[in-house]
Amino acid sequence: MSRRPKGPQAALKTGGYHLVAGGISVLWLLPILLVVVTSLRTFDDVAANGVGSLPHSFTLGNFAQAWIDGGEFQAMVNSLVVTIPAVIITLALGAISAFALSRYDLPFRRTVLLVMLAGNLLPPQILLVPVSKMAEMLGIYDTLGALIGVQIGFGLGFYTFVLYGFMRAIPSEIQQAAVIDGATPLQIFWRIILPLTRPALASLSALAFTWVFNDLLWSITVIRTDTKMPITSALLGLQGQYVSQWNVIAAGSVIAAIPTVAVFLRFQRHFVAGLALGAVK
Template sequence: MSTESDYGIPVREIGSELVEKLSGLMAFVVTGIFLVPIGLLLVTSVKSRTEIFTNPLALPAEFQFENYANAWTTGGFGQYFLNSVIVVGISLVFILLLSSLAAYALVQFDFPADNFMLVFFLAGFMIPPQVLLVPLYTIMNALNLLNTYYSLIFAYIAFGLPFSVFLLRQFFVTIPDTYAEAARMDGCNELQVFFRVYLPLSMPALAAVAIYQFVFLWNEFLYAIIFITDDTLRTLPAGLMAFQGQYSGDWAQLAAGIVIAVTPTVIFFLLFQRQFMRGISMGTTKG
């Protein structure tokens, strides 16, 4: 007579193995779905115009790397790229500095409105950027900041602070207070405690904030296209739209421009992905 030990365990093992294989197959299919468009984009960016229409799915007979050079110079992507670096770089520095200082104050200082201030920052999540487009445009116009880097920088800093303050505050509360107390006993003032103790210990959280904000700011389109109308000041997302309207039939250069626009975000994430995962996971261990 058969027992469960004779048949039950092998059946469960076979079932678990089958589920594991099906999960692997599903992951492979999903990965392929995402990678196929990326592969087509890369192939299109090094094709000639004729090959794009005659053999859209085939590899090029000869790689046309000059498409990137033409997009960088003739298409103006070099200037768009520089504009994005300036706007995003300055915005990111101020977001990291201001949000880390605010998070430190919320954790270390006891003042009556600290809970209200935290809720005030969190309320920023509830307001979509699209809702503030008209009032911000009116303010920038009144201050004569339209068609300048400042209009985008100020808007980006404002939108980047709520999430950054929240994430850094969640990380700062995991740092033992004894570190700050020991630094104060050694004669450090609050700024020295912040820069010498909290900032070095919070590098994973800062990396997580930097990656999240960099990807968002680098790809931001709505404010970039509304606040900046001068082509020499456009960032990459707005420049891509302008290029598409001007060279609508040049798909090879357009694909090359898209690759140029996307590459910095991929490189930035790959460089800091380990710190990003550490910052996200460590910031949820204590509330």
């Protein structure tokens, strides 16, 4: 059966859609492009012509200055030391919790889920002082371990809630067949449920890495020493150190964005699949 040729009205709608979407994309990309171009200009060029002018110079020295003199190397190491364990531990605990709550008839499981969800609805600002005082009482204040613990504590409820929805949608017949074959709960979780939840885990991994890596609020709450600050706090210090050198600040921003962009590109296929699967459910 041949398709009918598109009329002028359909072509007009398609062209209007692409025009609007293209305009929004350009507006979204302009600030990013401005930061990248500024990071490649010299200070004399920016000072003489302004930040928004066309570039009249090209240099990579701004990245070296931000990386070494601005302390971003140590800050990047600190961020990765915090982010990688926090994401792995939180997702592991969230997957275990979601498996127990979704696949077994536990008492008060709905109450547990509601408590976890309610904890994520609390504004983090009202918890800054209690969390800071608790870290001091435990003797872990001003350590990266305290920041890892905070990220795990505040992310566990949300990740459990999301994974609960995915695991609950898995047909119970699969688990029953595994039980008949003699599989233990650990084997069911590791060999059956986790592989089926891979799109959701990949999506949450990308989101969790971005959230934890880009966090500023909790880092300045439980960390005090400059050499222990993560990359976002280092960027804040970079603005104070290089007040008018926008080229160095822009270079530091580009450096800070590289890990999150790389993680998103790596998990992009799984991320889109996870969103589509969640929409269907």
